[in-house]
Amino acid sequence: MGNVDSNLETARLLRPYERPLIRNAWYCAAWSHEVGEDFLTRRILDMPVLLYRTSSGEAVALLDICPHKLAPMHQGSRVGDNIVCGYHGLEFDCSGACVSNPQGNREIPQAARLRSFPLLEKWGVLWIWTGDPARADPAKIIDCSHFESPQWRTVKGGHYVRSNYMLLVENLLDLGHALFLHKQTGGLGDNLVLSDHRIEQGEDTLRDLRLYRDTQPPATVFGKYVPRGVRLDFNADMLWVAPSMLRSHNGCSESGHARDGSGLSLYGTHLLTPETQHSMHYFYGTSRNYALDDPEIDEAYRRFQRDALHKEDSMVAESIDAVLADTMDLGVRMVTLSTDASGIRVNRMLDRMAEADR
Ligand code: FES
Ligand SMILES: [Fe+2]
Structure with missing residues (x-):
């Protein structure tokens, strides 16, 4: 199934706060309207x-x-x-x-x-480059053109999180947690059977692509707009752009048409800006290409952001951050699961970026 190595070596990952923050990179400094x-x-x-x-x-x-x-x-x-x-x-x-x-x-x-x-001001976001100005290449910013496209409707939000930013990067790269942590608030359900899973790694990007063929997409994602009783292809993908810009893509389309833009699509954009090694500014937008004028759907995604992103994901990240120092003292080591493959690759790429930053 795909190109995911299920036989991962157990890597001794750096604790996230052992790695210096990456300076030669773009971050969301603020939404345009905030300034x-x-x-x-x-x-x-x-x-x-x-x-x-x-x-x-x-x-x-x-x-x-x-x-x-x-x-x-x-x-x-x-x-x-x-x-x-x-x-x-x-x-x-x-x-x-x-x-x-x-x-x-x-x-x-x-x-x-x-x-x-x-x-740089682009797509309603103020992007700041925190390293050597000579290396500030706008092409390294994640594509957020959907924020300003009339084909999409975006519900934006954000909050402050008391944790190292990597705890949310890893959280977003491993959406398996939705089965448990978000069971009540937007989980995908456990009846989906993965048909294809592949990871595509670029120089400073990674795509984790999951496809569920000929299935009934979960109502939690598309609400009342998911066609009932029709078998469809459903994809749940994540794009990571170094060091901490991510975009999920949930789509459902006629069988055989996955990701071709013909069906319902939902983008979750996540921009994580470290404040310190133990805190971050979390900016997010939930964008859809359907039901553009339905305030009920706006409210449903606002609720999802409040419950899943703020209360659940951030609560876990803050709880883990609070015990990081203890785990160092106690010699606790993290074990890895096959589903951590993307997180491991991203950590390695960031180790190299931090090294190049010196
Ligand atoms: S002028 Fe700024 S501290 Fe003196
Ligand atoms: Fe989550």
Whole structure:
């Protein structure tokens, strides 16, 4: 069945927080609508980041630390598109260059600069690059064009999670947990028989593709819109783009037409942005290509996000994060199951990325 090796070696995985956060990568800093002319501060990869829009609407991201005496810049004020530190009044433009010093001889030291981060606005998301600006390649961002396509309707959400981001990356790469953790809130049910399972690995991407042929797709996914009494192909796929952007695709279509776009499709986009090694900002969107104007379906997916993503997945991730230090002390080792294959590959790819980051 497919190309999945069921005879996995037992790898000694790094505990997620042993690996440095990956800096040369894109992350969702905020939804576009969250950032206006007022300052928004958000800790991203253990850095205090200040976000705001200039008068022309361009969003900028700067380090929220004044290079003089380290006062938080968000406690200062806006002067046109520039920001003025609230402590001694150094003024910086939106590229981070210091343009005015009201103190003493009024000279501007060369080192008086705020770090600015590459920030790209696309599909209603502000993407931040936290590493070497010369390596910021927009082609490395996960495709979220469905967020803005008239063929799709998206219900967006997000919340804060007190856990290492990898605990949710692994959770999303192993949807078998839905059988148990989400039994009441959106599980796939246990009557599906997997017909084909394959993993496709790219340079910094991975696809976990599961196909259930000639079956009755679970009503939990498509609600009242799933055709009843008809045998269909159902796919449950996951795309991972390094380091922590994921998109699930659930589809049902006439037998033999899986993934060709002809049937009902549901995308679950998950953008995980580490705040620290033990916390993250979790942004998600549930997008469908059917029932675009049905508020009942909007509410059903909002409920799914609240119950499954927030309460259940995040609760487990936070509980595991809370015992990680204990397991180190107690010498507890993780065992792997055949269904952990994608998670293992992703961890190895991230180990290599962290090494290249040094
Ligand atoms: S700390 Fe910002 S100007 Fe002195
Ligand atoms: Fe889940």
